Amino acid sequence: MISAAKMRRAVASVLGIRPYAHSAWSVLTNLATAFESYGGGFLEVREVKNILIVAVSSDRGQCGSFNTQIAKKLREEIIHPEKLKVNRIGKKKIESSVANEDLKIDFITVGKKGEGIVRKLKKEIIATFPELTPGINIESIKPLSMIVIEEYLAKRYDKVVVVYTDYVSAVSQQTRIRQILPISKIDIEKQIAEIDVLAKEYGLDEPKADYKVEPSSTEVLEFIFPRLIEMQLFHAILESSASEQSARMIAMRNATDAANEMSADLTLAYNQIRQGKITQEIAEISAGRAALE
8 A cells, every 4th residue: 555655656756757858858859950060078979898877776675576677687788788889879870899898887876776786796886876766856866967977078988878667557667778878869769759659648749840049059958968867867767766666566465465365275274274173082082982881
């Protein structure tokens, strides 16, 4: 019951942020012409030698396979990092020639369980944010987004991705990996397409393609890009929070059903043993009486 109540609040937060995310990404997509003239570091594609993964998990257990799926996804990406080496920007995919053994992967963890998972993988954690999910807002995301932006612009990492669980429904959640930096127009358009179905439900108008940019496209993008990164991280954590509460609700319901079934089985076994004991005592009394007669 507690998980169900938390899930409703978490789902309301996710549904509330989707229209804003949709509009923000649409605006950026319509500034596509500005991408070509922008020479800043947010779009700079480098050979992928160092990767930073933001892993979003839960702080507590008892939520079914929620954290197990995150661990499985991280293990797959570390063992087979071929996809991680592909940088995407504009309409192109750029393959890195760096060997897998030369690829360095570090982590930022959100949630205590994620920290434990990464430590078992024996990977370096440059920052951890336990207990970030309860009461999360855009202000609480800023320390995380600042670290991500600073580390990338300082060229300590050539690519930043986030691994999180996408909320589909109360019974369905999907573990996803998404490129954060360098900013990829392909991923932005993909994100828009994923939530575009909800646009009509929220009454969102189709964004206009013509923009008058002042003071310049470069300055506008310099302002928009950090906000976009914050929004992507915020959105991923909200999706993960809703998925966690849904998984916990299902896990607790399954545990309750299993406990009730076990209780019924134990009650039946107890009554069978009790009946056997009574039958045995009656038989012994009858045998004793027959012997005395």
